[in-house]
Amino acid sequence: MLVLAAMPPAAADGSSEENTLTIAVSQQVDSFSPFLAQLLLTTSIHRLTYDYLTNYDPETNEPIEGLAESWEPSDDGRTWTFDIRDDAQWSDGEPVTAEDVAWTYTTMMEDDAAATAQGNFVENFEEVTAPDENTVEITLDEPQATMLALDIPIVPKHVWENVDDFAEFNNDQFPIVGSGPFVLTDHKPNRSITLEANPDYWRGAPGFDRIVFRYYDDQDAAVEALRSGEVSFVEGLTPTQADDLDGEENVTVNNADGKRFEGFTINPGAETQDGEEFGDGHPALEDKTLRQAIMAAIDKDEIVNKVYGGYAEAAEGYIPSRYDDYTWAPEGDDRIDFDPDDANDMLDKAGYEIGDDGVRESPDGDRLELRMHVHNDDPARVDIGRLLEERLAEIGIEIDNQTVDPGVLSDALYAGEYDLIFTGWTVNPDPDAVLGIHTCDALPTEPGTMRGDAYFCNEEYDKLYEQQLAEFDDPEQRAEYVKEMQAILYDEAVVNVLTYPNAIEAYRSDQIADIQVQPDPGGNIFGQDGYWSWWSAEPAAADDTGPVTSLPAWAIAAVAGAAVLVLAGAGVLVAVLVRRRAATVGDRE
Known part of the structure; x- marks a missing residue:
């Protein structure tokens, strides 16, 4: 179950207070280690705090760039070369390099514990190397169709190479060094999990300054909190709850196709x-x-x-x-x-x-x-x-x-x-x-x-x-x-x-001005294949320049001045760049 709490109002002097999005959850944490985590809650958090080699387009679910800006398979499909972007950095200020990618995959290939959660993706890997800081080369035993869908969080080598036992390390030394749009900063067991916005994220800073996953046992209470304005978003509605909320003032029910x-x-x-x-x-x-x-x-x-x-x-x-x-x-x-x-x-x-x-x-x-x-x-x-x-x-x-x-x-x-x-x-x-x-x-x-x-x-x-x-x-x-x-x-x-x-959700439109569904149209907000919803969410309280429109990936790229190039026939795929300007909330696409 999931719920989002209301943002604090703007300060009396006209300055903007920090906006917090609170998501109510009931599922416990299995591990904050990307090598071990398998539950929806923790894997969703990893989507927010780590980058992956590629991502899924928020409209079409097609592969688009992540840490890799472009890629090229060999004619026989057994060698893939990925070009790693040069503007990504870890939350401790260190640059993200091809060596981090190569180290993550190689560790999973060589250590059974590191392969616990996502080892199936690398079973067919023969070797992963980083010829230079911006190039990753993956050699396969046999061609592999999932090379643009490797759902593996890339971890920082300079942090993780000091871990002695991947089976025991739960990655709970806060703040956790990551490269995603948010940074995991705190966990109070059975109470809350806190993520802070990463202002230096290469796609642009998130609209909300903070996300808090807070534990609730009673979903009915969460729905009542939505009605009162105490929370902003509720997921996992029953049909009765959805019908009761439909048509309520300032409440939007999102009835998404099931995934x-x-x-x-x-x-x-x-x-x-x-x-x-x-x-x-x-x-x-x-x-x-x-x-x-x-x-x-x-x-x-x-x-x-x-x-x-x-x-x-x-x-x-x-x-x-x-x-x-x-x-x-x-x-x-x-x-x-x-x-x-x-x-x-x-x-x-x-x-x-x-x-x-x-x-x-x-x-x-x-x-x-x-x-x-x-x-x-x-x-x-x-x-x-x-x-x-x-x-x-x-x-x-x-x-x-x-x-x-x-x-x-x-x-x-x-x-x-x-x-x-x-x-x-x-x-x-x-x-x-x-x-x-x-x-x-x-x-x-x-x-x-x-x-x-x-x-x-x-x-x-x-x-x-x-x-x-x-x-x-x-x-x-x-x-x-x-x-x-x-x-x-x-x-x-x-x-x-x-x-x-169906994925039935509801949010307060007087608190969330805009949020991206996936796929679009007809998609869900919670549990996406990516971070689009929480990264794109615009606080209504800060929306003083008119309605914010959630643009499709290609439009965001075009507004940002990004190049889009597909070289078919040469076996080269240069991904659509989805980028947001680092600007005020009202000025961002």
């Missing part, structure tokens, strides 16, 4: 990469017919209407529909539509007989009583769990609905001690990371070490995964591979997608 999916996975039998079986999943779930019958018994439209009040989309493919290039849906006979009669017929023919109590037994005589683990901290998931319990009873499956703490749920997943378990992922513009968690090498090396959310292993899926990763120069072919992978996930019915929930 995540909600669903559940089925335990087909937990095992390690070397085939060691563990856990106690129901043995009948090894049968794909049973898994598909479960999906045929679920009414996704009912979930959209009853649980989300229409603020969601019924889903089938793994990639949300906002990503036009990669989204997929089954057609014709491949579809598993909501049809309880067909589900019952499938089970009858497969030998699942109904007992006297209305519960089926498997052909091996195992009663179909399945444990379903549901997060107790998410009202939507709790409601979906109740609906699934009702619908599956109609086809002779009894559900033991275990609505539990997320920690208990995670323990059950890693131990393989569940039958159905709820899950959901936020999907980035490049789908590689979320697809990679279902390859065979994502299975645990030993119980408790998995990096995915399902015990799924399929050779054809793995082959397609390698093909899409290597397809760096044919986006359409890569998209076809990605869609074929989703078709396998859908057919196997181990990883099951139910909905793409």
